[in-house]
Amino acid sequence: MKMVVAYVRHEAFEPIRTELLELGFPSISITEVKGSGRQKGITERYRGAELTNYLRPKVKIECVVSDGDVQTIVDTVLKHGRTGAVGDGKVFVLPVEQAYRVRTGESGEEILQAHPDAAAATSA
């Protein structure tokens, strides 16, 4: 199992979420983060004084999938996240050793499996 961690623009998230759902990966978690990368800060003004802001808001997407599905997730993020401008973000893949479903206490890769009904319900 791997955790795909993607830092992307806010605007990119909704198309990513929609396509992942269609592909059968409804399960993700997101966090609002601030990131700095290869960019200058932007300058803000307040009552005449200046303030340079080096951090820009990004969305961090976390999605744990079995090894075979990693590329699908990465490709979906890359497809929708790209504007071609600096600041589009990065995707990282981290190893995961074990997984549990809280509702049932089950563990192992099978808890990650896509639920066909969830995907179906949405595409309907």
Add this chain to the structure above:
Amino acid sequence: MKMVVAYVRHEAFEPIRTELLELGFPSISITEVKGSGRQKGITERYRGAELTNYLRPKVKIECVVSDGDVQTIVDTVLKHGRTGAVGDGKVFVLPVEQAYRVRTGESGEEILQAHPDAAAATSA
């Protein structure tokens, strides 16, 4: 060392925190995240128009412990996080290669050790 990453309901957090503290694991970090899983979105209404919200608020708990303690942490989360309904969350275990304590600069597993005084102070 492992990082236990748990996505749970808000309401589950306080009992988990309390029991972890009693067990001698006071050190955790939490983040407010939004998650989607095996659930339909819920519909909100604003001035007559509708808005479907596919993401629900969850708490993400991160807790780095030595390999031998992982199961204790996982069990505690599973015990208190469970309502039996969809949306209870998931727990993942990630490998951690090194750890440092900022205050002293020490590194290694020993910085993760439970502080008996902290546990004591609370159970008092």
Add this chain to the structure above:
Amino acid sequence: MKMVVAYVRHEAFEPIRTELLELGFPSISITEVKGSGRQKGITERYRGAELTNYLRPKVKIECVVSDGDVQTIVDTVLKHGRTGAVGDGKVFVLPVEQAYRVRTGESGEEILQAHPDAAAATSA
């Protein structure tokens, strides 16, 4: 590649960010988290009733670098994060298996390389 995950005080972040930038590591992501560690809760008062708050705000810094750069990042965090008092935080190092740049779709360690122009622009 490794992901350096550091939980530090808010006040420590700005010096860390500045020095990382100077050292050629402009790319980081931060999240506001709440942490509990080896500390008592603090007591708040509201209309005569009390409320004990066991969680304190921290900043979580995530920075993915190639294996050789890990120590530089860790040292920078340790240097600026330390007050010597309880609550200074912890740093963890997690393995990362793959990395992608969303803007171009490139993958691999080279996408992590410091951009000399970015560092230059700031030190100017």
Add this chain to the structure above:
Amino acid sequence: MLASLLLPATALAQEETTLDSLSQRVGALTDELNTTWIMVATALVFFMQAGFAFLEIGFSRGKNAGMGIAKILVNFSIASIMWWVIGFAIAFGGGGWLAGETGFLFQFGRDLSGESAGSADVGFFIFQTMFVCVSLAIVWGTTIERIKFAAYIAFAIVFAGIIYPLIAHWGWGGGLFAEIGSGVQDFAGSSIVHLTGATGALAAVLLLGPRRGKYGPDGRPRAIPGHNMPLFGLGVLILWLGWFGFNGGSTLGTAGSGMAEVIAVTNLGAVGGVLGATALIYALTKKLDVGMIGNGAIAGLVAITAPCGYVEMWAAPIIGFIGGLIVVAGVLAIDKKLDDPVGALSAHGLAGIWGTLACGIWASPRLVESLGVGTDGLWYSGSFEQLGVQAAAVALTFITVLVLSLIAFAIIKATIGLRVSEEVEAAGLDITEHGMYGYPEQFIPAPELEGYGALSTRTPSPGVAPTTQEVTA
């Protein structure tokens, strides 16, 4: 050039001026000035609705912040209608000790039946409309974060149509209270308006129970902080402002410029309340609790409401200060058993009782004589007579309102239900009953809101707006 628009009054006096015609003009002018003042007061008292709304919103958790707006608008509307249809008649429509009997659907028949009410009467009507709405607003603060919206509607009808009008009739409409001793002193309604509202709140909370999580497994109360102290403070300041109309307008006119005295006394009462509450809460906890200090202001204002026309200026800060002590002690004591998130039981109830009793202590001969109600207070007369009269009025008000409200709430509970389900309470009333959070961006993930429209349709032009688009170094 404007002469044609604004004819000066002198130009209108076309007919020959006689002493009589002039005297009539002066009489009319006097009426108009009185009405002008009452209309100013009406506007100020209306604005107290915003005060109540924001006091409650500030003391609510964020998930229940938006509904406060819907609540105040709907409650005010129902009360305005009920007062017009039957409340005003019951309160002020003449009649015996129990209730009035004329004036239902006030003004409705004016042009049909020829029985015409003058504009000054309309002024009194709309001013009193604002009073019933204040009393009703007091009921609800105690019930926030768990009561059903439907319960508001049902109780508002009964309260504005019957319960409050009865008490208003007894106190100000020539009813029961005029026959206790030589009359009950309640200038602007410490009991009639505030205790009545707070007693309704007590009935509600008895049947409603505390918010989930308010009491620990050991039964000890826990703090559930409201989400916004600045908005709470806005509410307090607006209420204070409105009170200048509430008390000042209760002179019902400008005779002898007496409203200036009332306003000065009101202000000193309020500042006394602030100082009393600040002193006590600081002594107890070493913290300058914002909520308690604000409650102190309200308690000072409530306490001075009955005496504001009856006491000399020096008594005002004393009455207010004691009101401030009472509200802090009251909140701490009541919190042990009853979950009153805004402290209305103390600020309007206990302080209302105290204010009513304070008349019996400090009512000044000069003012009692000029108002012609009751007798001098204990301080001047050495007699407990008026204090006894005041206590009787308090008891009567409390018992009557409590019984009627308990009946009303019991029926509501048995029929449409009083309390939302556990899930609704946990999720918050905004999203469940009103369909949307009060702060949508706080609870709805921003990425979803911004996600409309694919990135691919956008042409990035980094130079123009370097705010979402980063600038390459």
Add this chain to the structure above:
Amino acid sequence: MLASLLLPATALAQEETTLDSLSQRVGALTDELNTTWIMVATALVFFMQAGFAFLEIGFSRGKNAGMGIAKILVNFSIASIMWWVIGFAIAFGGGGWLAGETGFLFQFGRDLSGESAGSADVGFFIFQTMFVCVSLAIVWGTTIERIKFAAYIAFAIVFAGIIYPLIAHWGWGGGLFAEIGSGVQDFAGSSIVHLTGATGALAAVLLLGPRRGKYGPDGRPRAIPGHNMPLFGLGVLILWLGWFGFNGGSTLGTAGSGMAEVIAVTNLGAVGGVLGATALIYALTKKLDVGMIGNGAIAGLVAITAPCGYVEMWAAPIIGFIGGLIVVAGVLAIDKKLDDPVGALSAHGLAGIWGTLACGIWASPRLVESLGVGTDGLWYSGSFEQLGVQAAAVALTFITVLVLSLIAFAIIKATIGLRVSEEVEAAGLDITEHGMYGYPEQFIPAPELEGYGALSTRTPSPGVAPTTQEVTA
């Protein structure tokens, strides 16, 4: 001791009192009372600017929350100046059916030319200043979150200098409307102020288009929730308060205490609007939509604005209730095609039309006679005459304002531009046009703000302030 400071008026009457001198004093006093009331109303109507600001801020997303303050201040300022320089003269400077012709730069020449205007005229001037500012404020709600700041400035000049003054002249300055039938009934401006503003908004939105993301690829409207329902509600409550001055002050004096009737009628109209909107939105969606209920209050107020001096009290809640139904239906219908984030087209436009027509239905003989404008409504007279007159006024107002505003906005669009770029819209107007977010801490990362000063310069003293420094267990 204060006698020297505040000379009672009696002490000033030094000269011998005659019937004539006394009559003059009474005349002066009457003028002063009228001016006092108008000044109270002026203050209340001024405060409606805060109402509009917060209604719009509440309905904006957080990234556009701060600019509402700059907008309201600058618009109000430009309109005040333009009204003073030319608007007031066009509206009320005598003259023929089209426009007035005297009074430019009102008061400027007073002390130079000897042609002096009295203080009462100044009172009328400043009261009317507040009206043009209300009408202008109505224009902008519909355009939020995407219009350029420069467009405000340009249109405010034209609107406050020419468009609104023309309509005001027609309706209240002795112009065109006096010649339709026996006169158009619009007591405080359902059409003249509100429909005019809403029509300007319509012109703007036609040339401006919807916010990005408002309509899905399938053309269906999507909700873009505003960020703050409590602040929206504050706006509604402040507007309601201000309306007591808006309608009440439109009596232009206190004669016969008639302003009390107007205020009572206004309040019943507003509560009718709340109840109408609440009933309809709940019936349709089973949710007590906070925004719709607030819009209902505004619609009730707008609807009662024209009739408030012409109808009996019983008609007010009916007019308001229908206004409340109209605003809900209108918002739902208009939202399908036009992006009006605050519902102004419905609340001020449709409800304004309805209110103007309602005069033609329920104008009461008693009040028509006393005001001397138009004839009795359909209900009383059985005749459609006045209804026709009202409809004509609505049509004239709508077409004139729409044409003039479309021309003005088209020129603005062609020159300085009407709409911000996509990037600016996405980033929000606060940071792009105003240099800073409305809630800086929400968008600027806190660590950066707090990072000033290295930790190493601080001596930790954990015992003192255990709030950022943890306490060792």
Add this chain to the structure above:
Amino acid sequence: MLASLLLPATALAQEETTLDSLSQRVGALTDELNTTWIMVATALVFFMQAGFAFLEIGFSRGKNAGMGIAKILVNFSIASIMWWVIGFAIAFGGGGWLAGETGFLFQFGRDLSGESAGSADVGFFIFQTMFVCVSLAIVWGTTIERIKFAAYIAFAIVFAGIIYPLIAHWGWGGGLFAEIGSGVQDFAGSSIVHLTGATGALAAVLLLGPRRGKYGPDGRPRAIPGHNMPLFGLGVLILWLGWFGFNGGSTLGTAGSGMAEVIAVTNLGAVGGVLGATALIYALTKKLDVGMIGNGAIAGLVAITAPCGYVEMWAAPIIGFIGGLIVVAGVLAIDKKLDDPVGALSAHGLAGIWGTLACGIWASPRLVESLGVGTDGLWYSGSFEQLGVQAAAVALTFITVLVLSLIAFAIIKATIGLRVSEEVEAAGLDITEHGMYGYPEQFIPAPELEGYGALSTRTPSPGVAPTTQEVTA
């Protein structure tokens, strides 16, 4: 039916009407109208406290947002009491050039000693109470986010008891300023109220120092943005509203409807300030800085406060516009050395000086004659005389207040301390001095607040409230 309640004044005129008795009724009515207006103004000026509170809250960081409420309530209360006990007597209790000497504990002895003050005097007293509270509120904005609460209390006692009363006595109580030239012109207090407050603020900031992090290691100022521009804007709009009472009420009556002129002039001054500040800050930074535009409004209002009774209407926008330029330039200049988070030193200090001097330039013969204070301004008379008088008053006010305030603050610093510790400043005053954050949910983790009650005690019923419980697909 209401006849019994509201006796029309005519019905009361029982005794035979004579010219004399009628004249007396007219005299009484005149007094009452004056008091009515002053009471309206009192309410408006009271509300300025909310304006100051929200201006400051908006300009504070979120961690210091709640304390603004406690501060304004406690300061207002102390000042009200001190003014009543000694301030009013020093200011207006007759006496020589330095200070008044009668009227301590105003009204206290009324009914005991038989020396009775009329209600109109009480009206003047309560109106002036609001003025001292405004002046005190001005002191504190500059000191936010680092001053100890105890310092408020100590300085409020001295300021409201002695410092402000002295200046008020000199300017309005018949003291020193009446003897400079033919009198100092300061209609509503550009110097007496605003410069006095701002000078107190200067003394405070000199001893207090900047907020931590305000100046970089290189000594350059850094922006520390306040957290809430909408609430800042609410403060500005409330202040503007209150100013109509502040300046308009300073006529102390309605004679000649002169308050209408004052209000029109005040409004034009304010809009001038907005436009001046907007123009300058945009020219300098190409951004429409919300805070600066709001400061411009305040500066325009402060600048027109002294001249509002002395100048013709055309001078008002000019005075305001220059005030707007001054405040922007002033904030930018002062920020280099002194940390004034709200810009009060510029908006109340520099603009106050400018407004006072502006009288010396544009005081109009017509108004100077009618008010009988000072001589015509430079513009009309060609003479610098009045300008010199005004400058002298400014200098006297500034030096006196600065010296007295420095002494007071130095003593406070040496005894109870002026500034909170570094840890308290970093943690924020809300949690440290007041025990709770202003926005508890922002700083207290929500999970902790919601964690009350174990999940196991809850029966999930997903169908009912699908808001925390997800719905299975």
